[in-house]
Amino acid sequence: MSDTSNNYVNFFQAKKGIKSWIFTLDHKRIALLYLYAVMSFFLVGVLLGLLMRLELIAPGETIMKATMYNQTFTLHGVIMIFLFIIPSVPAIFGNFFLPIMIGTDDVAFPRLNLLSWWLYIAGATLALLTLVVGEGPADTGWTFYAPYSVQTGTNVTMAVMAAFILGFSSILTGLNFIVTIHRLRTPKMKWFNMPLFTWALYATSWIQLLATPVIGITLLMIVAERVFGVGLFDPAIGGDPILYQHLFWIYSHPAVYIMILPAMGIISEIIPTAAHRTIFGYKAIAISSLAIAFVGYFVWGHHMFTSGMSGPARIIFSILTFLVAIPSAIKVFNWTATLYKGSIEINTPLLYTLAFIFQFSVGGLTGLVVGALAADVHIHDTYFVVGHFHYVMFGGTGFAMFGALHYWFPKIWGKMYNTLVAKVGFTILFIGFNVLYFPMFVLGLLGMPRRYYDYLPEFTLWNQVSTVGSWILATGLIIVIINLINAYRKGAKAPVNPWGGVTLEWQVKSPPPLHNFDRMPIVSEDGPYDFSEEYKQKIKQA
């Protein structure tokens, strides 16, 4: 692999023109299509978040009225959940690296893969159209709770249809990945020879496949309600509004594992590479992904502790919730154990990883606080919950995504970014994040409710700290993104394997050739994280 000359055609050069992109069947190009689209929507979501924080810089109306604030946080939620976090890691890095990491040249159904992207674009367009069509964007919160969602005059029907279509896109991606992992592994790769990112994607795909249809049908019920005005969730005719919440969270709780599991997979890749040693507890991490996916199906009720659900049901759901902490903790302990006594190289991806472990732990442990029935009754629907899920979703998945971007950037584009700027950007992002979200825990414990554009004067100080944090975070984001764009345009040529990774993607050239592999990939029999000299020799000789 010492060959760094340019005598091969990489997947960028294989074809040119816009049609070669938007109708491509190549998993790598589809991944990049997702990357550009997802990142664009991420920036829109960030902008909406900044506006909300600006409104909350002082009590009373600052820059927007109550209705507009409600619409802003709904759109922020819909964009960040359905357009950013859910597709972020699986659809971008999963698409790009899953086939390479298991040693094949594409996913099992390339056409279906393209269809998924088009559905994503269709759903995204519909979500954004709610801005300009009819009575304005939905003001229900991303949860679309009945009965308000069937009564409000805003564009709920359209927003719900957008979520329905995006769900379809997500299902098809999951289906594609499961079949790919089952059928297209390189002949020597047994199940327990797969990289952990692949395991994480496998578990995620099962959630996408089996949970998303439930939200699909639930959203259709909302549409039917709005069209026929039946009162499906109306107690006056024998219905029950809490049933909507059940159906919604049967999907939406597993969906938070769609968001976090692939991020955990990324962390499991970066850590052994940065520590230059095999991962600690490979099988435990692999199986804990499946365990999280499985147990995650049965804990949805913890979103409904204060909704009027029966007492025994609340207790059961609270107990089940605590079970999910076990596999999550297994992962965290194994990651830290891998770092222990490793020859660690502090590179940018590792910084994001360490930030992930810290922020995910904060988010995870506060998750146990809200998962505890008695505590939740007090902090439900306060800023404590907002702080909790931003620590997990943004501090966890968001940071892992940026870590992945820095880890695989040289592989995707064959170029290297300025590492100093990357580290500076990371530091500002990390500080900004914690200044933005940590005050929310305090505000929540003080009793500030979420989803209001206004608050009591005694909450002012912490809100101002938080808003300042949002500016620091935005600065960090701008530095990080500009640094990557600069690298894309005029970065220095990157070596094939800049970090010394041993999973299969480091055996292919950068950027990868159209068909990924020019020869059979070499799989170690000692698992995917074989840092032994023999294995490295074998790769060199090939």
Next chain:
Amino acid sequence: MMEHFVLPNSGHVRDAESNKLGMWLFLFTELLLFGGLFIVYLVYRALNPDAFLLASFELSIPMGTINTVVLLTSSMTIAMSITALQKGKKELALYLMMATVAAALIFMVIKFFEWNAKIHHGLFPGMETYSSLPAGESLFFFLYFFMTGLHALHVIIGAIFIAVVIAKVGSDKVTGERISLLENSGLYWHLVDVIWIYLFPLFYLIH
């Protein structure tokens, strides 16, 4: 330039087993799509047992039974068509597939008359009689129309799917050796049948 190296496990090679696994996974999503509705049914029937019983008397057991048998028959014919094509009896396979599509049509016609009668009585959501129904009964009819309607949509999709496969078998694009499309249309059709197997007792046979 050399011909590029092709992996033995390439994603660009036709793989019948992948197609079948993909179809099964898709069927799982269909099951859970209906699953959400079955959960609504379960809860509302538990909350309104008497209303559901009274409302179910509006449905005709003979019509429901006939439709059940029609769908079972069609399930058998599509399964047999696979056997026929595998044994090289292309013509027989085509007839059996056409019989399946015909059964789908019969099912839809019977369904149409059933729906029509209910709509005549003003039982469709939003209509006058419907709106004056006692609590619980309106939920029954909403679920009846929603679930059998969604099921009917699947019958139509399934019939179109099989019609496409008929054309492909006719032009030898699907043969005994390359049968996975026919098998997949069969799997889909059986799923439509399985869902009806549950809908039938839940709506028609409450006693």
Next chain:
Amino acid sequence: MKENEIQHITSFREHFSTYVSLVILTIMTVAVSVFGADLLSLTVLTAMAIATTKAVVVGYYFMHLKYDPMIYRLLVGIVMLLFVVFMILTIFDYVFR
């Protein structure tokens, strides 16, 4: 990948006997409903038991699960289990309200 795997061909006879047993089960479930009204709540259970039997027969014979690799039966089983647990956990709320 394995285009030439040996396929199992189900006989016409087997399909027909499957069909006959399904029709018999249908007649049974109608009969229980129409003539067995005094069984009360048991009728629901019987109806569901018969429906599940029918679904298993369709899956096992018509959908070829009997002759497919173990993994398919395993996956179907897990998905069914998952759905049943969804129902149990949901109804658990309502039973104790």
